[in-house]
Every structure is written in structure tokens, then in C-alpha cells.
Amino acid sequence: MPVGCGSHSAQIIDRDGAVVAVPDVLLEVEWTRVLDDTSTARILVQPGDDCCAALARVRSWRHKLALWRDNQPVWEGPILTPIWRNSGVEITAVDIMGWLDRRVPHSDLTFADDELAEIAAVLIRDGFAPDDPGHSVTIIASTRIRGRREYQADVGQIGDHLRDLAATGLDYTAVGSRILLLPEDHCARVGSLTDGDFADGLRIAEDGAGLATRWIVQGSEDVTGTAGGIDPYYGLLERVVEETSILDSASATAAARSRLRASRPAPVFIDTDDTTTLSPDASVDVPTLVPGWCVDVSTTETCRNIAQSMKILGLKVKETGAAGETVSVQLAPSGM
Structure with missing residues (x-):
């Protein structure tokens, strides 16, 4: 459609x-x-x-x-x-995630060796437990990443805890009252796009600021995980991040690997300004354009050609009187 x-x-x-x-x-x-x-x-x-x-x-x-x-x-x-x-x-x-930015953990939560999506589901359930506006959680697939986490009652916002998990191998998005949890390498395809499907053509940008060849994740106390090193092409570019909710080295290492996958090679993006507006003839169904899913994109009209699966990072739909509707997408390489 x-x-x-x-x-x-x-x-x-x-x-x-x-x-x-x-x-x-x-x-x-x-x-x-x-x-x-x-x-x-x-x-x-x-x-x-x-x-x-x-x-x-x-x-x-x-x-x-x-x-x-x-x-x-x-x-x-x-x-x-x-x-x-x-x-x-x-x-x-x-x-619906906005409510979780106004909710805190209501009980002490300790996870000894649990899958990230299950941890996220428990956090969401705890956040909504005293006053549920009406929500559901769907785990699309396992992240295949397990780890130790600890959260204290009344410490931190649930939304911030989820964003921290999203930096270590989990993705999430909201569609209506449903919260979808999925692995960061999820790439179920919902369509394909070529140059002609973008109303104003495509602009490709390489994000050098997002490049790193080695990540160090510092968890609670003396817990540290690393991934990567000197890259034969780029050399050595190191980044350090603190994730105090991580309690064991295996989880910290998994988090470092997750960040490395997203930052090497230098991320190549379809730029996110008006050039991402889709043509009305583009063969994708707007309700299926859900962040975390993928579209196949190919372009041969720029000097930097791309023919790969691209993950949907964002969707923006705007209707304004006589100007009609515009549908824009933000895409990034899926790594698949």
C-alpha cells in the first residue's frame, strides 16, 4: 500500500x-x-x-x-x-513512555542473571503498578543478552533506567498504548525504498563523531567491560561510558560490544531533514513504519551510493490544511 x-x-x-x-x-x-x-x-x-x-x-x-x-x-x-x-x-x-519519565521504581529490584527485555518488562510493570493508565508490553524477541542489574525504590526515573538498558543491547518503542521490546539487531522488513520514493531526493551523511573503535563500559564499583581496539583502517578511537546499574563484568562487556556494533564503521545516515520526506507513491504503509523495524533502501543518485537494509529510528507525519500531508523517516544502517 x-x-x-x-x-x-x-x-x-x-x-x-x-x-x-x-x-x-x-x-x-x-x-x-x-x-x-x-x-x-x-x-x-x-x-x-x-x-x-x-x-x-x-x-x-x-x-x-x-x-x-x-x-x-x-x-x-x-x-x-x-x-x-x-x-x-x-x-x-x-x-505512553512519558508516564514512565514521571515514575520511579516502587520496590527494590535485583536481577542476578536475567535477559534485558525481561528486566525492562519488570521495570515497566513496577512503574505502572500503583496507577496504570492502560498499557501492554510485547517482547518481540529475546535480546540474547543477560546480566545483573539492581534498582532501588524511589531512586531514578523508570524512563531513564530504560534508556540505560537501550544503550546495552535493547531497543524499545511505543505504538499507541503498546510498548514493544526488541533486540537492537532486530530487522524485520516492512518495505523497500529507492531514490524515486523520496520527494526531494536523498542526502547521505557519514557521522564521524559517532565513530569509536574501542569502548570501555564502567559499571558499579570495580566492574569494567571493554570491546574493540586498534582498527586496521581507522586506528584507535576510544570512548568511555559509566553505567552504574551494571553489576558484573559479563554484562559490562556485552554493553561495550553493543556500543561498538553501533559505532564502527563510522555510521552512515540518510540525513534527517526535509530530504527524508517520502513521495506519496512510495510503496510502504505508514502504520507499519515502526522504529526498530527495517526498510531496504537503495540509492544511485548520490556520489555515496547505498544499497542496504536501514533501521527505522523515527517517523514524523504532518498534515497542514491545504498543504496536505508529509511523511518523513529517520533511517540508519541496521548492521544486518
Whole structure:
């Protein structure tokens, strides 16, 4: 199914499930999906009299924004910032991971030798346990990385703990109220793209700042893990990072290897500005463009040609009145 030119609708939903408002005239809609972080969405509404009264009752965190594209649900999450102007109402929201940036561990959690996705699932369950806004967790596949971790009650945000795990071999993303956990080398393909599928062509960039040939991960106390060394092509470029939640050398070494895989060779990116806008004729279905999945990309129109599987790092969809819809993707080499 091609990208096409989608049309959006929205609802404002109370934490008890009741529909608070159905915005009648959407002047602008923008929503994103991201890997290993919290995504955002924004709508600009020109309300009629009835809708205006309903939108006056919107409150941050009490209500959530839900979006549909061509009648398919594509995004939802708690409202962070409602703004009322005489020209309209603007609402900004974050996805379900935003709640975990406002939650802490509610009990001491110790993992002796557990798989990273299972650790993440327990952290999420603990974070939502006292007050669940409605969520589900799906482990797409095992990371095949095990390790020791320790978390103390009321110390650190759950969202930060998940981002730390994402630096050591785990990926996660939110789709609606679902949190997907997957290995960083996951690469199920959801389509293919060529030069003609990008509205403004492609721009390829090599990220030398992201290159490292040796990683040192410093865990708790005297725990250290290393991976890599002098590269015969690049020479020696070393990076050190502290991960105090790592309690054993095997886990620290696995974390160092994970970082090395992502930073050698120098990452080559399809640049993430407007040149990543997809043509309406691109043969991919927008709801399937989920961070962590892959598309096959080939380009022969730049001096730096690419023909490889690219991991989706982010998705941005924007619809603005007569200008219509744009769909943009952020891609990086998958390593597969």
C-alpha cells in the first residue's frame, strides 16, 4: 500500500475512558514515533462553539490525545501542554513512555542473571503498578543478552533506567498504548525504498563523531567491560561510558560490544531533514513504519551510493490544511 495522502482525526479522552472532545476542524496535525525515547504529537484546532466548551475542560496528564490516520489508530498519549488562543487551541502530548519519565521504581529490584527485555518488562510493570493508565508490553524477541542489574525504590526515573538498558543491547518503542521490546539487531522488513520514493531526493551523511573503535563500559564499583581496539583502517578511537546499574563484568562487556556494533564503521545516515520526506507513491504503509523495524533502501543518485537494509529510528507525519500531508523517516544502517 503506498504512502498516499492521509487524513487525520482526533479525540481527547479522559483517564476513565470517556471522550471529552472530538475536535471538529484540525488545522494542523503532527505526530512522531521514535526508538528508545518518548515521542510527541501536536494538533491545532479551530473549534466551533460546542467544541470550544469541551476543549476548555482539557487538562494536562488527566486527558490523553488519540489520533487516527485514514480511520486507523496511529498514536496516543497523555496531554502535556494545552494552549488556548483566540485563534484556536493547540495541544501537545507525549506517548505512553512519558508516564514512565514521571515514575520511579516502587520496590527494590535485583536481577542476578536475567535477559534485558525481561528486566525492562519488570521495570515497566513496577512503574505502572500503583496507577496504570492502560498499557501492554510485547517482547518481540529475546535480546540474547543477560546480566545483573539492581534498582532501588524511589531512586531514578523508570524512563531513564530504560534508556540505560537501550544503550546495552535493547531497543524499545511505543505504538499507541503498546510498548514493544526488541533486540537492537532486530530487522524485520516492512518495505523497500529507492531514490524515486523520496520527494526531494536523498542526502547521505557519514557521522564521524559517532565513530569509536574501542569502548570501555564502567559499571558499579570495580566492574569494567571493554570491546574493540586498534582498527586496521581507522586506528584507535576510544570512548568511555559509566553505567552504574551494571553489576558484573559479563554484562559490562556485552554493553561495550553493543556500543561498538553501533559505532564502527563510522555510521552512515540518510540525513534527517526535509530530504527524508517520502513521495506519496512510495510503496510502504505508514502504520507499519515502526522504529526498530527495517526498510531496504537503495540509492544511485548520490556520489555515496547505498544499497542496504536501514533501521527505522523515527517517523514524523504532518498534515497542514491545504498543504496536505508529509511523511518523513529517520533511517540508519541496521548492521544486518
